[in-house]
Amino acid sequence: MGLIVQKFGGSSVADAEGLKRVASRIVATKKAGHQVAVVVSAMGDTTDELLDLAEQVTPMPNGRELDMLLTAGERISMALLAMAIGNLGHEARSFTGSQAGVLTTSTHGKARIIDVKPGRIVEALNDGAIAIVAGFQGINQDTNDVTTLGRGGSDTTAVALAAALEADVCEIYTDVDGVYTADPRIVPSARKLDSITYEEMLELAASGAKVLHLRCVEYARRFDLPIHVRSSFSNNEGTWVVKDHPGGASGDNMEQAIIAGVAHDKTEAKITIVGVPDRTGVAARIFQTIADADINIDMIVQNVSAAATGLTDISFTLPKSDGAEATRILKDIQGEIGFHSIQYDDQIGKLSLVGAGMRSHPGVTATFFACLADAGLNIEMISTSEIRISVIVREGDLEKGVKAAHTAFDLDVDDEAVVHGGTGR
């Protein structure tokens, strides 16, 4: 008997049938002898429909009111889910983020969880009830205003609640079986990982893997809380996101894979600032200006300046959605900085290799670059961390690169001997 937190996304509860299916799943867990707390997102397209209504009323909705509006979505799904569980003869009580004690910062639309004080959830669980908690939302502890957490918010709610409840595991239900070595739509021979470390998962999420959001993995790592990513459409084991691979860290698993997976990301663009005077403080001035606009920069490359001219080029990548804004901001300071021109390129793709085994295998970079060269790809930018190598290539070449790397590191499903985590389990 344990305490399990389960999280179901909007596609799992898109209609009455989905709600009933999820309810059965929850009740089965309860019947197996566990205490169950559930985090649920808004049904299917509810959030988009509410945003559409807001747009009909005003082009610039107030942040506080937009959060008030959007949180109606989870209110509907959680109440219906509690009813569906009631219909199966089990007691369920739904709680808003505020009622569940999810305390956040004040930034409407992208608040961060400060603390979870789940007194009412504990009370419900101790009463033998199933607790249903609204994902994606909380309350600003200073003003008592309702807030939303932004993208990936429901996953984060689930992990934060699980940590506060000291749950045994946080199960994230999704429409895939777990975390794969690559996107199976691009690499049909990609295989599901049995386990992955927090670090690897963080790097994969930051590199474009969609299955879990960065913030939720960060939270899980901080509290050393196991996440089990699994399908809401089957009872198969999914992927466990944990501190260390079973048997891996202690070194007794010789088959420990070097690479956990290959990620790709088409959402970034590249800006090149041409002819920047090579003076102290110029780069800082540029990137401070970008940061002040709340735009996140990913990779940065600065060429060595040509001695004759004293000028250099600076390139960086950023989300395509911030491209227009960043270009505008840079033009505003062009006179002050004195650079020549700005080039904007949104036809790039980012390809990343992630694996904790990289630390002890120095040949990874060489193998990676060689396989890309063999596939005819040109590398435009490079960035690395201890357990990740990312390169920027042409967007049109990206899928070819993913396949080449997946094969080069023996990740394909037919080659089971070197599959991640080994065959011994």
Add this chain to the structure above:
Amino acid sequence: MGLIVQKFGGSSVADAEGLKRVASRIVATKKAGHQVAVVVSAMGDTTDELLDLAEQVTPMPNGRELDMLLTAGERISMALLAMAIGNLGHEARSFTGSQAGVLTTSTHGKARIIDVKPGRIVEALNDGAIAIVAGFQGINQDTNDVTTLGRGGSDTTAVALAAALEADVCEIYTDVDGVYTADPRIVPSARKLDSITYEEMLELAASGAKVLHLRCVEYARRFDLPIHVRSSFSNNEGTWVVKDHPGGASGDNMEQAIIAGVAHDKTEAKITIVGVPDRTGVAARIFQTIADADINIDMIVQNVSAAATGLTDISFTLPKSDGAEATRILKDIQGEIGFHSIQYDDQIGKLSLVGAGMRSHPGVTATFFACLADAGLNIEMISTSEIRISVIVREGDLEKGVKAAHTAFDLDVDDEAVVHGGTGR
């Protein structure tokens, strides 16, 4: 400069256009120099759509969860309304029933307001903002669970909030111009009343007039809070619901009408229990059984018992919606009580005359009955209060009766000399 509470129903905010129109109206009041708090219902069909979803999930939704679900409706409309006001350049803040301090009893689906502690509303108004409050909902002060108030709940929220804020007036916006002497769909010559007393309005509401709900009028009377019932589609003065008619109570208005209006009600049915033993306690036993099932009885008639048999008949009226349940309950105690049979009749209509002037005009009943006789109507049951006479007639005769009474008491619009409230204003 005053403090005005405005209430807008679901049909006024059915879509984006409605929300914008209502927003303009609110802003106009604000610009006129008033502090404005607004109570809003769920948009158009939202509540029905949510009920439909609940029905798809379970035939017997849990009361707590149903309230959680339905309160999402006002959350959506109030946030959108606040945004629409923001779009006009004024600050508006929306508040749930809980945030607005609407404390209620614990009966889900038909909670009653115990108190309103509008600290956050006062704060918003003092900041110069317009406060938008969710109608129809509150919070159970013992359990902190969300409750709904049942039918007419938003009107009651508005009046209760206005009383707590010590507002100058509570404006109830509706799709008609105000309170009429009769339903204009039945009596085209019906006219709008400039004013009506709380007592008269209570009797009209209890007699089938739909424009205001009983509970909200009761609340207004208790706090002596003026209600202004008016159209959301025009700027015309509507009907003021007040303690005394202007100039009326003090007796200097000789044209004070005897009758405020004629109401009708087709929602009741009649049950006759035939052959009831005429023993002490039998009637009490019957009506206690009905009351225990939470069924409200309206009129009761007991015939004098026939001395030879010691048996009597008891008739009473009740909502048609409770007819099947009441019949079932009575059959359960037929053996114990020993009556002969039950007759159920849902083809009845109730016709009511209401007017404070009845107190001083003893001829009203005679005139009323005579006009019904002239119109060929048979009176089946009678009930009276100090300022009301109600009769039960055949449902098919009801509209004929309304017209006859309206004319008999000179309420028709062409006959202005005796119009309610006089011609002097």
